[in-house]
Amino acid sequence: MQDDARETVRKLAAQASLPLPADRLDSLAVTLPVIQAGIAALAAVDYGNAEPADRFPPPPRETPA
Amino acid sequence: MTTTDLNRLTLTEAAELIGKRKLSPVELTEACLRRIGSLDARLHAFITVTREEALAGAQQAAGAIAGGNYKGPLHGIPFALKDLFDTAGVRTTAGSRIQADRVPAEDATVTARLKAAGVVTLGKLNMHEFAFGATGVNPHYGAAQNPWDTSRVTGGSSSGSGVAVAAGMTLGALGTDTGGSIRIPAALCGITGLKPTFGRVSRRGVFPLSWALDHVGPMARTAADAAVILQAIAGHDPLDPSSSEEPVPQYHRDLEDPRNLKRVRVGVPANYFFDNIDPEIMDAMRAVGAVFEGLKAELVEVALPLIQEAGAAVSAIMLPEALAIHRRWLSERPEDYGDDVRGRLEMGLAFPAVSYVEAQRFRSLMVQQWRDHVFDRVDLLLTPTVAIPAPSLGDGDLQATVSLIRFTNPFNLLGVPAVSVPCGFTANGLPIGLQIAGRWWEEGTVLRAANAYQHATDWHTRTPPL
Numbered sequence: 001m002q003d004d005a006r007e008t009v010r011k012l013a014a015q016a017s018l019p020l021p022a023d024r025l026d027s028l029a030v031t032l033p034v035i036q037a038g039i040a041a042l043a044a045v046d047y048g049n050a051e052p053a054d055r056f057p058p059p060p061r062e063t064p065a
Numbered sequence: 066m067t068t069t070d071l072n073r074l075t076l077t078e079a080a081e082l083i084g085k086r087k088l089s090p091v092e093l094t095e096a097c098l099r100r101i102g103s104l105d106a107r108l109h110a111f112i113t114v115t116r117e118e119a120l121a122g123a124q125q126a127a128g129a130i131a132g133g134n135y136k137g138p139l140h141g142i143p144f145a146l147k148d149l150f151d152t153a154g155v156r157t158t159a160g161s162r163i164q165a166d167r168v169p170a171e172d173a174t175v176t177a178r179l180k181a182a183g184v185v186t187l188g189k190l191n192m193h194e195f196a197f198g199a200t201g202v203n204p205h206y207g208a209a210q211n212p213w214d215t216s217r218v219t220g221g222s223s224s225g226s227g228v229a230v231a232a233g234m235t236l237g238a239l240g241t242d243t244g245g246s247i248r249i250p251a252a253l254c255g256i257t258g259l260k261p262t263f264g265r266v267s268r269r270g271v272f273p274l275s276w277a278l279d280h281v282g283p284m285a286r287t288a289a290d291a292a293v294i295l296q297a298i299a300g301h302d303p304l305d306p307s308s309s310e311e312p313v314p315q316y317h318r319d320l321e322d323p324r325n326l327k328r329v330r331v332g333v334p335a336n337y338f339f340d341n342i343d344p345e346i347m348d349a350m351r352a353v354g355a356v357f358e359g360l361k362a363e364l365v366e367v368a369l370p371l372i373q374e375a376g377a378a379v380s381a382i383m384l385p386e387a388l389a390i391h392r393r394w395l396s397e398r399p400e401d402y403g404d405d406v407r408g409r410l411e412m413g414l415a416f417p418a419v420s421y422v423e424a425q426r427f428r429s430l431m432v433q434q435w436r437d438h439v440f441d442r443v444d445l446l447l448t449p450t451v452a453i454p455a456p457s458l459g460d461g462d463l464q465a466t467v468s469l470i471r472f473t474n475p476f477n478l479l480g481v482p483a484v485s486v487p488c489g490f491t492a493n494g495l496p497i498g499l500q501i502a503g504r505w506w507e508e509g510t511v512l513r514a515a516n517a518y519q520h521a522t523d524w525h526t527r528t529p530p531l
Contacts, residue, residue: 024411
């Protein structure tokens with residue numbers, strides 16, 4: 001599994017044109033499962049019709065008083 | 066007035082004395098500089114102390130005030146800036162080796178606004194490297210040390226801001242907050258720190274960590290002090306596209322009657338915020354509820370939608386954005402980063418584009434649901450600021466960071482205002498922080514509640530044993 005994770009992060013780094021030395025690949029491979037758990041949690045959300053967020057939060061007139 | 070008395074003044078107390086010409090800005094600035102001189106070698110609050118500039122600024126303020134040209138409550142007040150805010154002619158390192166020699170030609174918008182309000186600038190404050198960490202441990206400029214127990218971290222990333230205010234080196238400071246970087250050091254150092262609504266304060270001239278999540282805000286001893294600082298820095302900046310045109314209210318009006326919070330509905334979270342927290346922090350939160358009942362607020366238990374996944378969404382936005390900002394330096398001079406920050410930047414590689422977009426959709430969904438199902442029922446929300454007391458300096462960075470940020474970063478995603486105020490101490494004498502969050506653009510209500518709480522308690526008046 002660790003070899004798989006290491007190969008995964010090596011490919012990701014290469015795709016981003018940011019090749020990493022071996023020790024950095026090892027470090028990133030250790031954290032990969034935690035990151036992937038977060039990605040899976042976001043993938044499981046039902047977004048309905050929600051579009052990506054606007055830059056600004058709701059103006060006061062749209063917030064219930 | 067003795068030096069010790071001067072170092073214990075709040076900003077608003079000092080402003081009143083200066084306005085009445087009972088205290089000279091020069092005397093006050095000299096007291097702060099003496100305090101910095103006696104403590105900073107140990108606490109590492111400052112990266113750069115601008116002693117001569119401060120003394121010249123204090124003389125200038127004193128002369129103007131004596132001549133009848135008093136500008137208002139920040140005139141002649143000693144003040145310090147996190148070293149992330151551009152200061153014309155004064156180096157601005159972002160807590161990094163990479164920018165160690167950078168001297169900006171212009172002030173950040175907030176720097177300029179504070180100078181226009183008359184502050185006396187003491188210098189630039191230590192911070193977590195590039196604001197990318199929650200402990201305040203900096204490999205280039207020294208680990209800021211908690212004034213309540215110097216074997217403990219200060220919290221970060223606005224570490225020096227927390228220390229300098231708590232230790233009486235300055236009467237106010239600016240911080241930035243992307244996942245809790247104002248509120249965490251405020252909680253761990255026993256001071257008051259406010260993250261305003263996203264867009265309320267300009268970020269022009271402030272080195273970014275995450276464009277979607279970065280906020281600028283005040284750090285001081287009291288909510289009243291924070292209100293004075295916010296008044297000076299809030300408002301539209303035509304040079305910052307992330308700055309809102311929402312009008313800025315007069316915050317002092319919200320602080321006029323601190324005796325009660327009648328008709329204010331205060332939410333107590335039914336989920337998430339009391340999971341896996343330190344027992345002493347739980348006890349402190351129970352006592353907080355009793356204080357708010359005593360202030361005649363209506364306490365309402367409220368369920369918080371989507372809170373469990375909020376941290377994942379923050380990571381999926383913050384880490385890729387930070388990587389995009391640092392990509393060139395990370396490629397060309399990776400050895401110039403501290404190990405922890407370099408590792409966090411590299412983590413940004415692991416997020417696919419779809420996760421970034423989902424996180425932005427999540428943000429939109431969470432804002433809708435909190436608007437319709439939380440802030441329709443309550444005006445404010447009370448939570449602990451952090452789940453644990455200040456960790457030891459030797460504790461692992463990753464574990465400490467996870468424990469420190471989980472109660473603060475949801476409010477960066479939502480963009481709502483949130484303040485941390487002291488609400489007790491552990492048996493070991495470490496400060497505990499209460500976080501009060503409110504609706505978008507309603508910093509006044511948040512500050513009103515914080516001010517009322519501080520009139521009903523004395524936690525914010527305690528000073529560290531230095």
